[in-house]
Amino acid sequence: MLKNKKIVIGISGSIAAYKIPFLIRLLKKEGADIQVMMTPSATDFITPLTLSTLSDKPVIIDPFNPDTGEWNSHVDLGLWADLYLMAPLSANSMGKMAHGVADNFFLTAYLSAKCPVMYAPAMDRDMYLHPATQENIKMLQSYGNILIHPTEGELASGLCGEGRMEEPEGILNIIKSFFLSRSDFKGKTVLISAGPSYEAIDPVRFIGNHSSGKMGYSIAEEFAQRGARVILVSGPTNLDIRHPEIEKIGVFSAGEMFEHCMDIFPQCDIAVMTAAVADYTPEQVHERKIKKKDDHISLALRATRDILEAMGKAKKKEQFLVGFALETDNELAHAKSKLQKKNLDLIVMNSLNDPGAGFQHDTNQVTIIDRNANVYEYPQKSKREVAKDVLDKIKEALDK
Numbered sequence: 001m002l003k004n005k006k007i008v009i010g011i012s013g014s015i016a017a018y019k020i021p022f023l024i025r026l027l028k029k030e031g032a033d034i035q036v037m038m039t040p041s042a043t044d045f046i047t048p049l050t051l052s053t054l055s056d057k058p059v060i061i062d063p064f065n066p067d068t069g070e071w072n073s074h075v076d077l078g079l080w081a082d083l084y085l086m087a088p089l090s091a092n093s094m095g096k097m098a099h100g101v102a103d104n105f106f107l108t109a110y111l112s113a114k115c116p117v118m119y120a121p122a123m124d125r126d127m128y129l130h131p132a133t134q135e136n137i138k139m140l141q142s143y144g145n146i147l148i149h150p151t152e153g154e155l156a157s158g159l160c161g162e163g164r165m166e167e168p169e170g171i172l173n174i175i176k177s178f179f180l181s182r183s184d185f186k187g188k189t190v191l192i193s194a195g196p197s198y199e200a201i202d203p204v205r206f207i208g209n210h211s212s213g214k215m216g217y218s219i220a221e222e223f224a225q226r227g228a229r230v231i232l233v234s235g236p237t238n239l240d241i242r243h244p245e246i247e248k249i250g251v252f253s254a255g256e257m258f259e260h261c262m263d264i265f266p267q268c269d270i271a272v273m274t275a276a277v278a279d280y281t282p283e284q285v286h287e288r289k290i291k292k293k294d295d296h297i298s299l300a301l302r303a304t305r306d307i308l309e310a311m312g313k314a315k316k317k318e319q320f321l322v323g324f325a326l327e328t329d330n331e332l333a334h335a336k337s338k339l340q341k342k343n344l345d346l347i348v349m350n351s352l353n354d355p356g357a358g359f360q361h362d363t364n365q366v367t368i369i370d371r372n373a374n375v376y377e378y379p380q381k382s383k384r385e386v387a388k389d390v391l392d393k394i395k396e397a398l399d400k
Helices: 015-029 040-044 048-055 074-080 091-098 105-112 125-129 131-142 168-181 214-225 254-267 307-314 331-341 383-399
Strands: 006-011 033-038 083-089 117-121 151-154 160-164 189-194 229-234 246-250 270-273 280-282 301-303 320-327 346-351 366-370 375-377
Touching (some): 006 015, 006 105, 015 033, 015 083, 033 048, 033 105, 083 105, 117 131, 117 168, 125 131, 189 214, 214 229, 214 270, 214 383, 307 320, 320 383, 331 346, 331 366
Parallel strands (some): 006 033, 189 270, 270 320, 320 346
Antiparallel strands (some): 280 301, 366 375
């Protein structure tokens, strides 16, 4: 499964570095091509000679190699790799990665990586549970990096608890599952809507909402990582796309989003509508800025066209349609009603009553409901982790 996969293993200063030779041997047996890089402090825990012997390549520690007189290019390494695995990842290196510090080759290579990045924290229990460490973990996840959760067990300090790096066999299985999942949606064309719509009142003002687009962009990235061709129709956001298989179409209003989505939908296998589209738009858009004259002003609004409802009516048997429902009361009942009314295959519900869920947050807490009214509840996670859960449910439904 890993034949000819190019994997960079980045080792930082942690006693768990002793596990990496075993991991390298497992990966090599699977056919992977391994390049090891280390922080200077990692060399205190394991020798570069051991790792270069097992990987069949010189270990990279510094940008300049005095033995060969050559420079190591972090840019070239970032383009070469199919996967970056940062293991073990110390609290110190994690903090630097989370905040963009690049004071050694290990960190400059991470910032240059074009491929997926996995990271396996390893540290003492209290360091791992410290709020700063937990925030750094969440921050790295929000960038799209993949957390290999540490396990509970005996630590180097003699304490028992969380912070122990996953065993080599477990990491191998995670890597194999990751590469297997990258073909989950190969050959599929996926339409995703994201962000808010802005409904113009005059050249200066508009009616909008607080949607950041983070959930939709996370789903788009996850689909692309798992082999799909993605067309992202996005309202105004400050977000960028990173994957070459994502085509972004920017729109402003609900009307523009309707036209583009309905034009694209017939050619798609899957559509996931995460956008927070305005239900109403001003009947009249003033050509000039409205001047303040009175204490009150009235705006006449008309309903916008319902994108999900139109898609549900146009949906073919082989197409799969997913909607999102952000609710504030009677959440489950409203989501189930929307699922049936709009002929959806799945609906993803979240509530503004849950702290850390909804607009602007890097996290979300969702409940997924399928066509058979089966309800799947999830704890609060990063939006990238939520995206994985949503795609897993879609894959599960398509495989039935």
